Every structure is written in structure tokens, then in C-alpha cells.
Amino acid sequence: MTVKEIFQTMDYGPAPESAAEALTWLVDQGGRFGHFIDGQFTKPASGFDSRNPATGEVLASLSQASQSDVDSAVSAARKAQPKWEKLGGPGRARYLYAIARLLQKHSRLFAVLETLDNGKPIRESRDIDIPLAQRHFYYHAGMAQLMHDALPDRTAIGVCGQIIPWNFPLLMLAWKIAPALAMGNTVVLKPAEYTSLTALLFADICRQAGLPAGVVNLVTGDGAVGEMIVNADVDKVAFTGSTAVGRRIREATAGTDKELTLELGGKSPYIVFDDADLDSAVEGLVDAIWFNQGQVCCAGSRLLVHEPVAERFYAKLRARMDKLRIGNPLDKSIDVGAIVDATQLKTITDMVAANSDGDMHQTAGDMPAQGCFYPPTLITGLDTAHPLMQEEIFGPVLVATTFRTPSEAVELANNTRYGLAATLWTENINLALDVAPKLAAGVVWTNATNLFDAAAGFGGVRESGFGREGGWEGLSAYTKPKDTGKTLPQIAPFEGNKGPAEGIDRTAKLYIGGKQTRPDGGYSAPVYAKNGTLLGHASQSNRKDLRNAVEAAQAAKGWGKSTGHLRAQILYYIAENLYARADEFEARLNALQGGKTAAQEVQDSIDTLFTAAAWADKYDGQAHGVPIRGVALAMKEPTGVIAALCPDAYPLLGLVSLMAPAIAMGNRVILGASQPFPLAATDFYQILDTSDVPGGVVNILTGPHDALADTMTRHMDIDAVWSFSDPALSETIRKGSASNLKRTWIGTSLPAMRDTLAAATEIKDIWIPYGE
Numbered sequence: 001m002t003v004k005e006i007f008q009t010m011d012y013g014p015a016p017e018s019a020a021e022a023l024t025w026l027v028d029q030g031g032r033f034g035h036f037i038d039g040q041f042t043k044p045a046s047g048f049d050s051r052n053p054a055t056g057e058v059l060a061s062l063s064q065a066s067q068s069d070v071d072s073a074v075s076a077a078r079k080a081q082p083k084w085e086k087l088g089g090p091g092r093a094r095y096l097y098a099i100a101r102l103l104q105k106h107s108r109l110f111a112v113l114e115t116l117d118n119g120k121p122i123r124e125s126r127d128i129d130i131p132l133a134q135r136h137f138y139y140h141a142g143m144a145q146l147m148h149d150a151l152p153d154r155t156a157i158g159v160c161g162q163i164i165p166w167n168f169p170l171l172m173l174a175w176k177i178a179p180a181l182a183m184g185n186t187v188v189l190k191p192a193e194y195t196s197l198t199a200l201l202f203a204d205i206c207r208q209a210g211l212p213a214g215v216v217n218l219v220t221g222d223g224a225v226g227e228m229i230v231n232a233d234v235d236k237v238a239f240t241g242s243t244a245v246g247r248r249i250r251e252a253t254a255g256t257d258k259e260l261t262l263e264l265g266g267k268s269p270y271i272v273f274d275d276a277d278l279d280s281a282v283e284g285l286v287d288a289i290w291f292n293q294g295q296v297c298c299a300g301s302r303l304l305v306h307e308p309v310a311e312r313f314y315a316k317l318r319a320r321m322d323k324l325r326i327g328n329p330l331d332k333s334i335d336v337g338a339i340v341d342a343t344q345l346k347t348i349t350d351m352v353a354a355n356s357d358g359d360m361h362q363t364a365g366d367m368p369a370q371g372c373f374y375p376p377t378l379i380t381g382l383d384t385a386h387p388l389m390q391e392e393i394f395g396p397v398l399v400a401t402t403f404r405t406p407s408e409a410v411e412l413a414n415n416t417r418y419g420l421a422a423t424l425w426t427e428n429i430n431l432a433l434d435v436a437p438k439l440a441a442g443v444v445w446t447n448a449t450n451l452f453d454a455a456a457g458f459g460g461v462r463e464s465g466f467g468r469e470g471g472w473e474g475l476s477a478y479t480k481p482k483d484t485g486k487t488l489p490q491i492a493p494f495e496g497n498k499g500p501a502e503g504i505d506r507t508a509k510l511y512i513g514g515k516q517t518r519p520d521g522g523y524s525a526p527v528y529a530k531n532g533t534l535l536g537h538a539s540q541s542n543r544k545d546l547r548n549a550v551e552a553a554q555a556a557k558g559w560g561k562s563t564g565h566l567r568a569q570i571l572y573y574i575a576e577n578l579y580a581r582a583d584e585f586e587a588r589l590n591a592l593q594g595g596k597t598a599a600q601e602v603q604d605s606i607d608t609l610f611t612a613a614a615w616a617d618k619y620d621g622q623a624h625g626v627p628i629r630g631v632a633l634a635m636k637e638p639t640g641v642i643a644a645l646c647p648d649a650y651p652l653l654g655l656v657s658l659m660a661p662a663i664a665m666g667n668r669v670i671l672g673a674s675q676p677f678p679l680a681a682t683d684f685y686q687i688l689d690t691s692d693v694p695g696g697v698v699n700i701l702t703g704p705h706d707a708l709a710d711t712m713t714r715h716m717d718i719d720a721v722w723s724f725s726d727p728a729l730s731e732t733i734r735k736g737s738a739s740n741l742k743r744t745w746i747g748t749s750l751p752a753m754r755d756t757l758a759a760a761t762e763i764k765d766i767w768i769p770y771g772e
């Protein structure tokens with residue numbers, strides 16, 4: 001082509017990045033890899049090939065870990081952990097800085113290797129994946145340095161088993177390893193089978209940084225190896241991947257005390273209002289759904305456009321799609337690279353091919369003749385229940401519909417079982433800040449999309465999983481409280497054969513929707529004092545009572561929107577009313593439990609109410625400084641409807657310790673009163689009645705906890721289940737909660753206020769433009 005012709009066509013010339021260094025590195029390693037265990041690479045064993053999805057060429061041969069490989073990796077991590085933790089934050093920070101610097105030094109090698117292995121455009125691996133991975137290590141080096149001062153009450157969890165997907169291989173590794181190491185944990189990580197090469201290069205970096213043996217261990221292989229890690233002797237499992245596997249891991253760990261965080265799928269809405277800068281919003285979509293070929297858990301894959309501008313917007317979008325360049329991912333001017341593997345390509349192709357609804361537009365540009373490529377695709381005019389509007393496609397396929405009003409936009413946006421991210425485009429700040437809090441999502445971007453940074457938490461609500469990665473909020477997933485408190489005893493109810501103490505046999509009702517109601521089944525059980533005197537009867541609640549309580553709690557949604565000031569006032573009022581009737585409660589607790597702790601328990605309950613009231617308007621969010629022209633507002637939102645089983649012991653304090661912080665944060669609660677001593681809770685109804693607590697905010701049920709636990713975990717309108725009751729219920733609770741991936745919290749000692757406040761809130765990171 002002559003210079004004149006180039007000027008005439010203004011076509012892109014080829015701008016290929018050389019693969020030579022990366023291929024040489026692979027050859028230098030012998031082209032075959034073992035695992036990285038206890039600071040050494042093991043001998044390569046039989047396994048599988050790692051291929052370049054853009055060409056089909058084999059890049060290296062990887063080993064499939066056996067049970068004994070996983071066991072060795074876990075025991076190396078176990079052995080290394082105490083010393084690593086004792087090294088102290090500043091000591092660990094030095095290693096994390098060293099790793100960050102080495103990642104920076106070798107960044108081009110990492111970027112090219114990532115692109116070869118995953119198929120993503122070099123522009124992305126070079127400018128996004130690798131720099132963000134480095135940033136994660138730098139940031140968390142700082143967290144290690146600050147741990148002692150900033151988190152004096154927290155300590156490492158121990159050995160973390162980490163399983164990551166193939167869409168951001170090195171970045172997901174960094175998200176998992178950096179905070180874990182910073183907080184004094186050691187890790188066994190499994191990269192995804194399609195994309196293990198940058199993890200293996202990272203192992204080499206750990207050696208170069210002089211990281212003590214056993215602190216980082218890597219095993220390669222498929223889902224079977226992932227299962228081995230989940231079932232191994234690890235203290236925590238951290239998983240990113242599909243919702244189906246996340247659910248299986250929730251079930252597999254249900255009978256153990258392993259901590260768990262799950263970062264799962266999404267079908268994130270991308271909302272364009274009629275006053276948006278449409279050209280920017282189109283450009284944003286390129287980053288939302290064609291970034292990484294749409295293989296992004298938080299991809300803006302569901303476009304919702306304001307009706308008045310829809311046709312204009314679609315026209316601009318189709319024009320932009322036709323300009324996207326698809327091809328060799330190593331070419332620096334390529335927009336869309338290869339799909340990670342033929343299996344994933346088939347999934348995408350089949351999902352789209354099965355559909356004949358709506359209008360489909362695919363990029364007009366040339367497609368490579370071979371390799372795993374799929375054209376950028378837009379399907380408009382689908383109704384909201386359509387499978388393509390509901391299911392994660394995990395490819396470069398955008399589905400779209402329109403809305404008429406902002407409230408309809410919110411309704412459509414939230415019409416999904418997921419809740420990972422959302423994007424808003426409008427020039428109206430009032431509208432943006434009105435809509436952002438209403439979206440069911442862990443992350444909201446305004447006038448931008450797919451922004452990530454180590455300082456901002458990332459993670460979802462609903463079936464997008466639980467736990468956050470990044471920022472201060474991400475650290476709680478890699479630490480636990482230092483003080484575990486006194487273990488709560490399990491107490492059998494007293495038996496008796498004497499008549500009622502006061503000559504009147506009373507049956508306490510249930511407390512649902514602000515009213516005392518008879519149990520649906522009509523059954524009750526006697527409650528005896530230690531000396532065998534009958535104190536009264538407590539209602540036996542059944543499934544129907546629980547459902548009524550959930551309905552009442554759902555109807556009290558307004559509580560979550562009330563101000564912290566108002567919630568504080570109501571909690572102060574409860575505290576004062578309890579104070580006024582302290583003697584009565586002391587007498588009741590004495591009668592129920594015997595012993596000499598009643599006065600203290602009443603006093604502690606009053607204090608807990610005052611403290612929760614004090615926190616109601618002070619448990620603030622944060623504004624995270626992120627390295628862009630913006631801030632990420634980490635807003636604390638109520639978890640929703642929390643069902644909690646109170647401990648056997650401390651029949652009043654146990655209930656108050658769970659209820660007060662939960663309602664202070666704007667949640668509605670359904671409490672299962674202490675099983676052996678329910679009457680302190682039923683007396684408490686009167687305190688609630690006289691304290692202006694809106695009906696439905698607090699609901700109290702009495703009766704056997706095992707039946708309640710089972711129903712609570714299966715109910716789809718409950719967002720979290722907490723249990724401080726019999727530890728034997730924990731498996732039922734965790735397993736059942738896998739249905740809609742409820743948050744669960746199993747406690748064995750009286751909960752500390754700070755931990756309860758954290759469990760009662762979800763952090764939503766709202767990214768907004770800010771600054772110069």
C-alpha cells in the first residue's frame with residue numbers, strides 16, 4: 001500500500017506486539033509446568049494443554065493436581081502461616097512492595113503472556129489488568145503496614161483456599177492474594193484451567209521477591225482440584241466464578257466452620273437517561289460489554305434506554321459497533337479479541353442461536369477466519385422476562401429494552417436475581433443520586449463504567465454472592481476478631497411439676513407486625529422455673545407464622561429509608577422504657593434462669609440499646625480516594641430482612657444484642673427467642689409497643705429453633721440468617737441459604753457491637769465524578 005493510499009483510506013495499519021519474550025519464557029521453563037508448593041515448582045505431571053484461543057496453538061502443558069498435591073500445598077501453607085503472621089505488618093509489607101515492584105518491572109511480559117493465554121486485547125492486559133494487579137499489591141502493602149494501628153482487634157484467619165476464574169487471570173489472583181498476605185494469612189490458589197500461565201509466572205516473582213516458602217502455593221487443574229481445595233483443611237474459601245459453582249461451594253462448606261466469600265455472576269443494568277451525553281454513553285458501552293469480550297462478571301450486559309432517545313441511541317450504538325475492530329489480540333489497535341476457549345464460544349453461540357426474538361445487530365467488521373472469535377452483538381426489543389434478559393451470557397452480547405420513567409428504570413434494573421453492578425448515564429446529578437441508592441447492586445458507576453481500584457470495595461448482593469474485595473471493606477474477609485469471647489452454653493429447658501407461680505397460667509403470644517398474635521397452629525409449651533414452678537406457656541410458631549412475620553417485615557421497608565437520627569431516637573426510647581421497668585425484667589430473668597446475673601443482664605441490655613442508638617447515625621460510609629477524577633462513595637446500606645435465632649443463655653441480652661444494632665442500621669428483624677427461656681422476649685413486646693417502633697420492624701417468634709431455622713433459610717424474602725443458638729443448626733442454615741445465597745452468620749459467643757453492625761450492613765460503592 002502506498003503512502004497516498006494509506007492517507008486516502010485512513011485504515012489502521014497492523015501494530016502487533018511481539019510475543020517473542022513471552023514465548024521464550026515458556027520455552028525456558030521447558031514448556032511444561034508443575035505446581036508451586038512450599039517455594040518450589042514440582043515436577044510436571046500429566047494434565048492438559050494451555051492454548052492460545054486466538055490461534056489454537058498450544059502454549060504449554062499444565063499438570064492436573066492430585067489429592068496429594070493439594071494436601072502438600074495446604075500443609076506447606078499451614079506450616080508457613082504462624083511465622084508469616086508473626087513477621088508483623090511492616091515485615092509483610094516489605095514483601096508485598098517487592099512483589100508489586102517486580103510485577104511492574106515485568107509488566108510487559110505479564111501483559112503479553114496474559115493476552116496469549118486468555119485472548120484479551122493487549123491494550124487491555126497492558127493498560128488495565130496488569131497495572132491494576134500491581135496497584136493491588138502496592139495498596140495492600142500499605143494495609144499490612146497499617147494493620148496494627150488501624151485494625152488492632154483483628155487477626156489473620158489462617159490458611160485461605162482461593163479459586164479464581166479465567167476472565168482476569170492475574171488481576172483476580174492479585175485481588176485474592178494481596179489482601180490475604182497483607183493480613184497475615186497464607187494461601188493455596190488454583191487458577192482457572194484455561195488461564196494458568198500468568199499465575200505460574202507470578203510464582204516465579206514470589207521466588208524472586210524472596211517470599212518465605214509456603215506463603216503462596218499454586219496448584220493447577222480443573223474443577224475437581226477446586227473441589228479438593230474446598231474440602232481441604234483450609235480456614236477460608238474465597239471463590240470467584242459462576243453462581244452454580246458458588247452455590248455448590250456454599251453447600252460443601254455448610255457443615256464446617258470455614259469462612260466463605262463468593263463473587264459470582266451478574267446481569268448488570270446499564271441505564272441511559274434522555275439527558276445523558278449519548279456519545280459518551282455509547283463509548284461507555286464499548287467498555288461495559290465489549291471490554292474483555294463481555295467476559296466480565298459486572299459487564300453492563302442489560303441496556304435500559306429512556307424511550308425518547310432510544311432509537312437515536314441505538315442508531316449511534318450500531319454505527320459504533322460497526323467500527324469495532326476484531327482480531328489478533330496482540331495487535332495494539334484491536335478492540336475485541338478472542339473468547340477464552342472453544343467451550344465458552346459454544347455456550348455464547350448456542351445461547352444467541354436459540355433466540356429468534358427481538359432485532360439483532362452484529363458488528364459489520366471483518367471476523368478472523370479462525371480462532372475463538374464472536375462478533376459484538378446487540379439484541380433490542382426483548383421483554384424483561386426473556387431468558388437472554390435474565391441469564392448471564394458472558395460474551396460480547398448486549399440485550400436492550402426501553403423505559404419511560406426513572407422509577408420504571410429502577411424497577412427494570414432490579415428485575416434480576418443478581419445484584420453485582422449497575423451503570424447510570426445522566427447529566428442530572430439529582431437524578432443520578434436519587435437512582436443510585438435504589439439499585440440492588442454492590443457497585444454503581446455514574447457516567448462511567450467498569451471502574452476498578454484496590455481502594456474501592458467490589459462485590460455483590462443477592463445471587464451475585466457475598467463479601468467485598470478491595471478497600472477497607474475487603475479486609476474483613478481476610479481477618480477475624482482477636483477476641484472470640486466466652487462460648488455460649490447450650491441450655492435445656494427446666495422441667496417442672498408444680499402449678500403456676502401466681503395462680504394464673506398465661507400463654508404468651510407471638511409478636512408480628514407490631515401486634516401480639518396467636519400462633520397459627522394453636523399450640524403452646526409450658527415454661528418452668530428452675531424450681532419446677534410453671535411460669536407460663538410460650539406459643540409454638542410454625543411455618544405460617546414465620547411467613548406472616550416475613551410479610552410484616554417486608555411491609556416495613558420504609559424503616560430502611562428512615563434517618564439514622566430517627567432510628568436512634570426510637571432505640572433511646574426502648575432503652576429508657578426498659579430502664580423504667582428494670583426491676584420487673586430482673587425478676588423475670590431470675591425466675592426463668594435462677595442464678596445471680598439478672599441485674600447485670602438487664603443493665604447490659606440497656607447499655608447495648610443506648611450504644612446501638614448512638615451508632616445509628618454514626619456508622620458512616622467512606623469516600624474512597626481512587627486514582628481517577630472521581631471518588632467511590634462506600635455507602636452502608638441495611639442488609640434487609642434479617643432472621644436471627646437468639647442464644648439459649650442471656651434471654652434478654654442475647655435478643656437485644658442482635659436486635660438493636662440490626663434495627664439501628666435500618667434492617668427489619670424476625671427473632672427466634674431463646675428456646676429454653678422465651679418469656680423474657682415475650683415481656684419485651686410491651687417495651688416495643690410503648691417505644692414507637694413501627695409495626696413489622698421487630699417481629700418475635702417463640703418455639704423450637706430447628707423448625708424455625710429450616711424455614712428461615714428456605715424463605716426467598718429473607719436476606720440474612722443469623723444463629724447464636726445450637727451450633728448443630730449451622731449446617732442446615734448454611735446449606736439452606738444456598739438457595740438464594742443469603743448471608744449467614746453463625747455465632748458461638750455473645751456478638752460484639754462492631755461485628756453486628758458490620759453483619760447488618762452491605763456496602764455499596766457508588767463511583768461519582770469529583771475533583772479536577
Ligand code: NAI
Nearest residue numbers: 164165191192222223226227241242245264265297392394
Ligand atoms: P466456573 O465457575 O466453573 O469456574 C471458575 C473456577 O472454579 C475455575 O477455576 C474452575 O476450575 C473452578 N471450579 C469449577 N468447578 C468447581 C467446583 N465444583 N468446586 C470448586 N471449584 C470449581 O466457571 P466456568 O465453567 O469456567 O464458566 C461458566 C460460566 O460461569 C460462564 O459462562 C460465566 O457465565 C460464569 N463465570 C463467571 C465468572 C465471574 O467472574 N462471575 C467468571 C467465570 C465464569
